[in-house]
Amino acid sequence: MATLYTAPTGNGRKPLILVRLLKEAPIKVHLFKWPTPEVKQEWYLKLNPNGLIPTFVDPSKEIELYESNNLLEYLAFTYDTERKFHYSLDESPQLHWQQNQWLFFQGTQYAAHTLAIAVIYTKKNPNDAFTREFTLKNFNSIFTTLETQLSKSESGWFIGDKFTIVDIAFLCDEHRRREVTRGTDWWIDVEAKYPRIEEWYQRALNFENVKQILEEPISS
Amino acid sequence: MATLYTAPTGNGRKPLILVRLLKEAPIKVHLFKWPTPEVKQEWYLKLNPNGLIPTFVDPSKEIELYESNNLLEYLAFTYDTERKFHYSLDESPQLHWQQNQWLFFQGTQYAAHTLAIAVIYTKKNPNDAFTREFTLKNFNSIFTTLETQLSKSESGWFIGDKFTIVDIAFLCDEHRRREVTRGTDWWIDVEAKYPRIEEWYQRALNFENVKQILEEPISS
Numbered sequence: 013m014a015t016l017y018t019a020p021t022g023n024g025r026k027p028l029i030l031v032r033l034l035k036e037a038p039i040k041v042h043l044f045k046w047p048t049p050e051v052k053q054e055w056y057l058k059l060n061p062n063g064l065i066p067t068f069v070d071p072s073k074e075i076e077l078y079e080s081n082n083l084l085e086y087l088a089f090t091y092d093t094e095r096k097f098h099y100s101l102d103e104s105p106q107l108h109w110q111q112n113q114w115l116f117f118q119g120t121q122y123a124a125h126t127l128a129i130a131v132i133y134t135k136k137n138p139n140d141a142f143t144r145e146f147t148l149k150n151f152n153s154i155f156t157t158l159e160t161q162l163s164k165s166e167s168g169w170f171i172g173d174k175f176t177i178v179d180i181a182f183l184c185d186e187h188r189r190r191e192v193t194r195g196t197d198w199w200i201d202v203e204a205k206y207p208r209i210e211e212w213y214q215r216a217l218n219f220e221n222v223k224q225i226l227e228e229p230i231s232s
Numbered sequence: 233m234a235t236l237y238t239a240p241t242g243n244g245r246k247p248l249i250l251v252r253l254l255k256e257a258p259i260k261v262h263l264f265k266w267p268t269p270e271v272k273q274e275w276y277l278k279l280n281p282n283g284l285i286p287t288f289v290d291p292s293k294e295i296e297l298y299e300s301n302n303l304l305e306y307l308a309f310t311y312d313t314e315r316k317f318h319y320s321l322d323e324s325p326q327l328h329w330q331q332n333q334w335l336f337f338q339g340t341q342y343a344a345h346t347l348a349i350a351v352i353y354t355k356k357n358p359n360d361a362f363t364r365e366f367t368l369k370n371f372n373s374i375f376t377t378l379e380t381q382l383s384k385s386e387s388g389w390f391i392g393d394k395f396t397i398v399d400i401a402f403l404c405d406e407h408r409r410r411e412v413t414r415g416t417d418w419w420i421d422v423e424a425k426y427p428r429i430e431e432w433y434q435r436a437l438n439f440e441n442v443k444q445i446l447e448e449p450i451s452s
Binding site: 061062073074075077078079081082085086089101105106109110112113116117119120121123124153157160161 | 281282293294295297298299301302305306309321325326329330332333336337339340341343344373377380381
């Protein structure tokens, strides 16, 4: 049977949310407790040689895939046949390629400069001024881009007029960034500095049962 | 007219190579001298609010896009009608989604742990043991994944039996990594440690006129 192997992390929750929203999709969810040594075991490394989550396999179609934003696209294109959560190429080439662009921007620029740095540096807690200034400058640049994009949006979502896989990608990592940095001196007052992002974040949290999915217990 | 704004950097060369290989594509190339203050000027920020390259615009189709790997996909799907350099969904779903997966892996894991760190750290030249060990451990993990993928390949290319946009994405950033780290103590002896990657790198450099495109002069 088609199976999603994942865990409640920033990247891991992305396909989890989409699968839960696509209530009828015949996909089994294997939710690891996190962290787990299982992802470095031989059976799992055969599916994902990096030992990372998430991974999606569908033996009936000879599909074995990873990379969270790639899974968002694959799952949407394959199972979201009513196009509730994505734009297809034949529906709108402009929105389809913007969707792809923002998924790359989320996985590269956003993740490199905000989530990854937040995770690494809150654990290492570096106190040199250069690192802090460099990090916060990049953070501000990325968040200004997102604030601008959301300011231009009439719907309040990243692209077009609906909640899509782009919103899912940003929401999961932004939620994770907040979980990791809350209470540390890397916490950013998004509400004061980036009001459109804060409004979008609350809107996305309250979309259908997204908040409940984000709070799913860590054990499977 | 459709125009590609780019420069001779790791990400900038990706769409440049594809456009040059697609000899008949009606695309004008605007090659910036690099670095240039022009990308932070108002006219360019309207096209790319982050002031980064590359950017692709096609007014006739209302297309304005960025993110280098997104451009590789857009340009291939739009102009590579003979499918010389990519796999389309109807040609092979498995290879199409692997292609997408490796483009995300290149833009996220590879870039975050090798190119970006190489660029940042060779300029900062940090000498603390933790940073160096952490960086080289991540580098080794990523390169082992690539070595494994290439060891399984019968064609010598990353996916399927042809040189694709996945090879272009890795080649450009790997070429840039070597340009930036050569002669520094961040140089890695890829030939000795990762022979399949070295063979692939030389094979890709010698594909059609790729080497010549990589060496295009910096002024336009």
